Amino acid sequence: MAPRGADGPPLPGQPAGRAMSTLARWFHRRGWRDLIIATPYAWLILLFLIPFLIVVAMSLATRTPTAPPFGYGGENPVLNFRGYARLFTDTLYIRAFVTSLMNASIATIFCLLLGYPMALGLTRVSKSWRNILLMLVILPFWTSFLLRVYAWMGLMGRNSWFNRMLTDSWNWLVPSDWAITSVPMMNSNFAVILVTVYTYLPFMILPLYASLERLDPQLDEAAMDLGSRPWRVFLDVTLPQSLPGIIAGGMLVFIPAAGELVIPVLVGNPSSPMIGRIISDEFAQARDWPMASTVAVALLVLMVGPTMIYSRYQQKAEGAGSGEEKP
Amino acid sequence: MSGEAEPFIRIENVAKSFGSFQAVKDVNLTVARGEIFSLLGGSGCGKTTLLRMLAGFEDPTAGRIFIDGQDMSGIPPWERPVHMMFQSYAIFPHMSVEKNIAYGLKHERISAADRAARVAEMLDLVQLTPFAKRKPHQISGGQRQRVALARALARQPKLLLLDEPLAALDKKLREHTQFELMSIQARTGVTFIVVTHDQEEAMTLSDRIAVMDRGEVRQVGTPTEIYEYPASRFVAGFIGAISTFPARVIRLTGDLAEVDIPAMDGTFAARATPGLTEGQEITVALRPEKVAIAKTCPDAVNVVEGQVKDLAYFGKDSLYRVTLPGGDLIAVHAVNARRGPDTARPADWDDKVWLSFEPASAIILTD
Known part of the structure; x- marks a missing residue:
């Protein structure tokens, strides 16, 4: 970017040229490195931190019938904590948070239980099979997400072949007193969890696969050689070493699942809304931007908390040994 | 030195094929108790496959392996009285030195105090006591090699298999470790089977050497016999200059x-x-x-x-x-x-x- 020639002596009486060459010299010395380091920070500041601060500011405003529908001061305090107080008093929010966290947790656990064997399987098959299977893991992303949710709605609906098949097999299995006309799947937390697991499974499989793929298969053999049966080998060697993958996959599923809007709106139980639905409704229906912002901030704090704890734990785990003197 | 009187390990007509590739062809060997026996050969000669069959990671396509009189057919690795020191050492990276050494002991019905004593004894044997709490990435390559050795010896195996034990060490450390291995073998009395491609390593370490080529054992003998009385042009050319x-x-x-x-x-x-x-x-x-x-x-x-x-x-x-x-x-x-x-x-x-x-x-x- 800055050619070497720009380092030459600045021409007299040309302050602009001098400034340029000073800049060029600085850039030459350390520009590339600093620029590369600064890029992600600039990105984060511009696209995360500043918008987030705007949301925080908005959460402390007061709702007004103006456009935009919020303001500061008036008969209310300049910084209005009403929203935060409501978070803890209005059961609507508390229940929404509980529902969201429950659904997201259960979905994450099922993603893990389903994804772990798949990821492990991926590491054990031949190279050519592995590429095909990895492709299949990612393939659903090629279809529109909405389309896939609608497909599930079709499957779960009362009159679908899928529902009828389940109903018939249930009726065939149990005494006739317990017979049902259809399986109530739609508009329930079950449906939300099912579709969430389906949607986010690849986000669990890929980081798990990445961490399992790096494991040395000789470690398994070493454990077997030392007397461990295969299940024991898994618990002692594979599982603890894949913990970073489990945590990464867990966060990739849990965080978006907890804030998910589309899935609960389309297949969820309308009487127990999830947090994404609340934020959306507060913004669009109630036009209570400060309250919507408050809920959004609360969700973020709730999500960032575990992440911070995890990174703290990881730092400690890494720092524990390296603090000792080396030979 | 020859194990004719009481063969501790008997390898009988053992062969192993992977698809159409014959890795090991009809090998017969006996190893005496307490011997350091080397399988020497270039890469792809079948020495590692033979070692893995002794450990139980591969099943022979034909033939049988007896260890201490017991037929090993169908016995999984975790039930064999055999431990292996892997070429990569295969130390568990998430466990401390101490925990690595103790790993095999958790399958033995011994008290916690006995277990701790056994680990301490092993740490002492390989001179790693000050490093007990370290994680594998905090110790040197030579120390990792000793952790692998201690871990394999902790359960007092009847037979220790060593896959290229010195290959990953630098020259100076290799010479030192070579003698250390011999002295540890002498103290513990465990039978060693060493796989190596390094003829010098085989010569100094072993009581007897089996020279292998393309899945076959070409000659078995003491280092002197192999060097001074090679049975074929291959063996003569493989060991030393000629x-x-x-x-x-x-x-x-x-x-x-x-x-x-x-x-x-x-x-x-x-x-x-x-x-x-x-x-x-x-x-x-x-x-x-x-x-x-x-x-x-x-x-x-x-x-x-x-x-x-x-x-x-x-x-x-x-x-x-x-x-x-x-x-x-x-x-x-x-x-x-x-x-x-x-x-x-x-x-x-x-x-x-x-x-x-x-x-x-x-x-x-x-x-």
Whole structure:
């Protein structure tokens, strides 16, 4: 970017040229490195931190019938904590948070239980099979997400072949007193969890696969050689070493699942809304931007908390040994 | 040293194929209790496959393996009285040194105190006591190798398998560790089977060596037997440096054979081997250190003239490559026993020299 020639002596009486060459010299010395380091920070500041601060500011405003529908001061305090107080008093929010966290947790656990064997399987098959299977893991992303949710709605609906098949097999299995006309799947937390697991499974499989793929298969053999049966080998060697993958996959599923809007709106139980639905409704229906912002901030704090704890734990785990003197 | 009386390990007609590739072909071996036995060969010779069959990671396609009289067929690795030291060491990276060593012990029904005592004993054996709490990435390669050894020895195996135990260490550490391995073996009395591609390592470590090539055992013997009495051209060439020449047996008198070596343009006396017939086409092999080099014609049975083509001066000794009358080259190794500007080495570039060797030094190979 800055050619070497720009380092030459600045021409007299040309302050602009001098400034340029000073800049060029600085850039030459350390520009590339600093620029590369600064890029992600600039990105984060511009696209995360500043918008987030705007949301925080908005959460402390007061709702007004103006456009935009919020303001500061008036008969209310300049910084209005009403929203935060409501978070803890209005059961609507508390229940929404509980529902969201429950659904997201259960979905994450099922993603893990389903994804772990798949990821492990991926590491054990031949190279050519592995590429095909990895492709299949990612393939659903090629279809529109909405389309896939609608497909599930079709499957779960009362009159679908899928529902009828389940109903018939249930009726065939149990005494006739317990017979049902259809399986109530739609508009329930079950449906939300099912579709969430389906949607986010690849986000669990890929980081798990990445961490399992790096494991040395000789470690398994070493454990077997030392007397461990295969299940024991898994618990002692594979599982603890894949913990970073489990945590990464867990966060990739849990965080978006907890804030998910589309899935609960389309297949969820309308009487127990999830947090994404609340934020959306507060913004669009109630036009209570400060309250919507408050809920959004609360969700973020709730999500960032575990992440911070995890990174703290990881730092400690890494720092524990390296603090000792080396030979 | 040979285990004929009471073979601790008996490998009977063992073969192993991977698809159409025969990794191990009909191997028969016995190893005595307390022996250090090496499987020596180049890559792909089947030595590692054989080791993995002993550990139970691979099942033989044919044949059986007995360890201490017990047939190992169908016995999984976790039930075998055999532990392995992997080439990569395969130390559990998420466990401390101590936990690594204790790993095998958790399958034994012993008290926590006994277990701790056993771990302490192992740490002491490999001199790693101060590093007990370290994680594997915080210790050096040589220390990791010792952790792997301690971990494999902690459960007091009947047999320890070592896969290229010294390959990952630098030269200086290798020599030190070699002697340490031997002393640990002597103290524990455990039978060692070592897989190596390094002939020097095999020579110094082992009581006996099996030289393998393309899935077959070519020769089994003590290091001296393998070096001095190789059974085939392959073994002769694999162990140490050697010069080989096609030859023909002219006459047999007692234990001496008169052989015609066209490369040396003459007939020479060599110690006959059993089963030799007159007129047989053979190979005569000579170790570089068994050939004497001189600038004057020596008074010896076998003398041949030559010219120094190349020489490498190592200080304590020199290696010559001498052109023989037939145009072939022979390697000659001479110790630089005398000191002085002119006498430092017996010959120089392009010098005309006389080479001589004892009849017993000429190795007659028929295979």
